[in-house]
Amino acid sequence: MIPAPLLFRKKIFPAMLLYAAFGLASCEAKGPPVVAAAKPKQERRQVATPPRQPVAPKTTCTLTNDTLAGQPFGAEPTVEELLSAGAKVVSRQPYANKHEAGQTDTILTLRHQGNSFEFYHSPEKDLLRQATITNFKPAYGQRLRSTLNESARQSGGPCGQLRIRDTDRANSVSATFTAGQPSLARVQPYLD
Template sequence: MFSAAVLSSAKLVTTLAVYAALGLGACHSDDTAVAKAQTAPPTPARRKAPVAKPVAKASCITTNDTLAGQPFGTEPTVAELLSAGAKVVSRKPFANVHEKGQTDTILTLQHQGNQFEFYCMPEQRLLRRAVITNFRPAYGQRLRVTLDASARQNGGSCIKMQIRDTERANNVSATFSEGKPAVARVEPYLD
């Protein structure tokens, strides 16, 4: 029985020695694999192509009678602007070229950073020029809709835009910053 126990323990020792040798060999081969990986030149990582942002056109010109003739939709009047808090900046006399002896007035108003110039006759007041830098008032929002519609007609955003009618009498020009209007100039036709 003693010999059976010794034989059994000898088999156990041999088996353990084989497993130990395999284990050390495995560790040894892992070490060489690690060493090879450390000395091998790194493979370049694949880079994703950057996503191209849409590029705004330098300038766009659109001919559209409606957009050029009614850039605000409903045009702001002197009375509306004054009731909304506009201040009178200047009143300049202007000789009427059609009625001899009649003196009209060029009235300039300032409203929330925007400037409006009206040609005032006894019977009516006509918008002569507007420079819009603040698009928050209702008339500015309506103008922004017009500018956006014109940009869509041009197939995308523009840095500078000009909208005119077929007779090239009414003009709206705008400068954009980051796809949004920064300054717009409205110049309706006046005789």
Template structure:
């Protein structure tokens, strides 16, 4: 019974498809008068393409690696704190609960804070806030000026060069990446070790 219904449905579908195909073919073929009403295609004009001068590739940034325990461990000198940043106009972007790996049942917080275009990520536990990550592109705040002067004391690129300076400590736990464009410091990324 099922096979008969299926065969009947497929026969109707084939009939509909055949009818549709015949209609399409009759609409496309010329009529009995022998005249073709289609207009001849206009010749295509070729447009001259403007050639772009070959772009000169930007010089690749030179990577410099330094080991400096003081800079990698405390790049700001005195580190900015959450209360200082908030009182200076910083804004909390996100708060994310995080299970403490050392204290059973304790839930801490990962806090992402933005201050004058700079981003800070802190691990907030009841006893203290630990800086987990910082991206600094604005060196106008006090902590930015301290950071810049400490980095410039450690390394000065030649004028007009692009460099990426990676500073680590001897234990390979703390890292600071400094980007220079045209010999000027443009960004600092800080990755301190947090257990």
């Protein structure tokens, strides 16, 4: 080491001071490494789509379809089929035949598993006059439910009330839907 009195006399002192200053400055620079802040990534903003809400049923749907209005059950239940399946005769009312003078026919009302059927009974045949269906479990009810659901799809979606008629507006079917399924149906075929 160089003695202190010599340092002050020589030109070494200013150089040493400079050397020491740089040394100290370099020690400070060796502190913890400086981490450059990374630019935050710009996130793509996704447009939040609201959750799909169930489509509210239309109040009333009307559909014109000759096949569906004329044959809503597909194969129409007959008096014999209903009686053999356990239907009960509720009433028999005499009805004067409009086409045969002196002939009296019968309006026959049957009840089967909560459903009501009214037939025009003549010696030649039985014609369905009206049906009110609230129980769709029997085979005829399942066929009717299928017809009503298909009709609702054809009319553009769920309906609160559905009316199906033919082009002549003679045959008609009307139904009330609850929770997207038929709960009550009235079938009224044309009778002369």
